[in-house]
Amino acid sequence: MSDSTAATHEAQDWFDLDSDRLHEECGVFGVFGHPDAAALTALGLHALQHRGQEAAGIVSRDEHRFHAERRLGLVGDHFSDARVIARLPGRSAIGHNRYSTTGETILRNVQPLFAELDAGGMAVAHNGNLTNALTLRRDLVRAGAICQSTSDTEVILHLVAQSRRPRIIDRFVNALREIEGAYALVALTTKKLIGARDPLGIRPLVLGELDGCYILTSETCALDIIGAKYIRDIDNGEVVVISESGVQSLRPFPPQRMRPCVFEFVYFARPDSVVQGQSVYEVRKKMGVELARESLPEADVIVPIPDSGVPAAIGFSQESGIPFELGIIRNHYVGRTFIQPTQGVRESGVRMKHSANRSQVAGKRIVLVDDSLVRGTTSLKIVKMMRDAGATEVHFRLACPPIKHSDFYGIDTPEREKLLAATHTLEEMRAFIGADSLAFLSVDGLYRAMGYDGRDDLRPQFTDHCFTGDYPTPLTDQMDATPRQLSLIAEAS
Secondary structure: OOHHHHHHHHHHHHHOHHHHOOEEOEEEEEEEOOOOHHHHHHHHHHHOHHHOOOEEEEEEEOOOOEEEEEEEOOHHHHOOOHHHHHOOOOOEEEEEEEOOOOOOOOHHHOOOEEEEEOOEEEEEEEEEEEOOHHHHHHHHHHOOOOOOOOOOHHHHHHHHHHOOOOOHHHHHHHHHHHOOEEEEEEEEOOOOEEEEEOOOOOOOOEEEEEOOEEEEEOOHHHHHHOOOEEEEEOOOOOEEEEEOOEEEEEOOOOOOOOOOEOHHHHHHOOOOOEEOOEEHHHHHHHHHHHHHHHOOOOOOEEEEOOOOOHHHHHHHHHHHOOOEOOOEEEOOOOOOOOOOOOHHHHHHHHHHOEEEOHHHHOOOEEEEEEOOOOOOHHHHHHHHHHHHOOOOEEEEEEOOOOOOOOOOOOEEOOOHHHOHHHHOOHHHHHHHHOOOEEEEOOHHHHHHHOOOOOOHHHOOOOEOHHHHOOOOOOOHHHOOOOOOOOOHHHHHO
């Protein structure tokens, strides 16, 4: 990293306290057979905006051909325009919100990706990360494939194109047999909407219904926004084919124990979503309850770090009996990329997005509750903010275990050496962020919050490698590479 690049990142850290957060790769949405398919897809993507803010795209299909609109930026910046929706005719559509973990943030990487195959056109949108995409891509390029993006999703289209099976659904399944890692896919063909979830169910996908038409999406909150009914979760390893004949379920993989990503409960899913039959909001409150039972300091007030720490802080307050107060106020109307030119102005600019509510903090012993700690740069700034506002003691509590390992399944995590918990002891972390005490929820406590007793013979029920180092699939692309989420175009060249 150059000095200028490092300075830019430092400036962004001061202005955007979300810069030290984990980010999910994307959200997907698909609808089949509805006259307002594109408009419904845009609304669904609005509800899934938290899963990716870099880009959004929609591909629709009418009686004659496919139509695509793909844009960099937020859904509302582009797809609230009726003229854009009018350019997406047809009764079926799929959409995608992007946060890149493989491939650059450029228009050619914005999904859904589309290709004309000899069996007809196909558009694909992908949530997750393929752990053997680089290896597959190299083989495809050597065999003559011409890649036009740096996204791992394009590998799936090439695999479908190379299959010799006569039916496109069989080609699609053949492609799935070649890929490893985490995926929730929606694909649109001339006559079908297809959904697929990886064999371990790491990434989420649900089925809904509106006006007799079926919908596939990443979270139930996207069904709620359009008034659709939730039917069920797509099972791990399941492929669903939606056509005029209804919904067909295929099970092309041997049965395996499901291991959904634990971070859907910890951070990624919207609080009003239901994941694997459980309210995300209620689970996060229970994480706060378990955290209070494990590590309760003497304090006067519980303060959530907004917005992600709020449910856990409520649970912590209810269990401990210590009052809950909004000691930090978040301004939701500050642009993410606003940067001032001088360091002095940058440092005061942290208060543009998060500011101390001095009346609830001054003269008090406070417990700050957040969902996770990554590099720690955000945490130290918030601790300093609370001390500057007059807090006499600042205790920091995290409603998940220490993040010690990088992710390769669609979560944008730093390299392991940049994860604070991977390189520091608990006391060193406490000193780094400047808190009077620091504690994390235990792995057992996390499982108890999700309804499991934490016994070793029942664990893992989830993909929890960021805490435990237990990666559930092969990491083929990482065997000869630095353990980071790689740019495919750089490695394939």
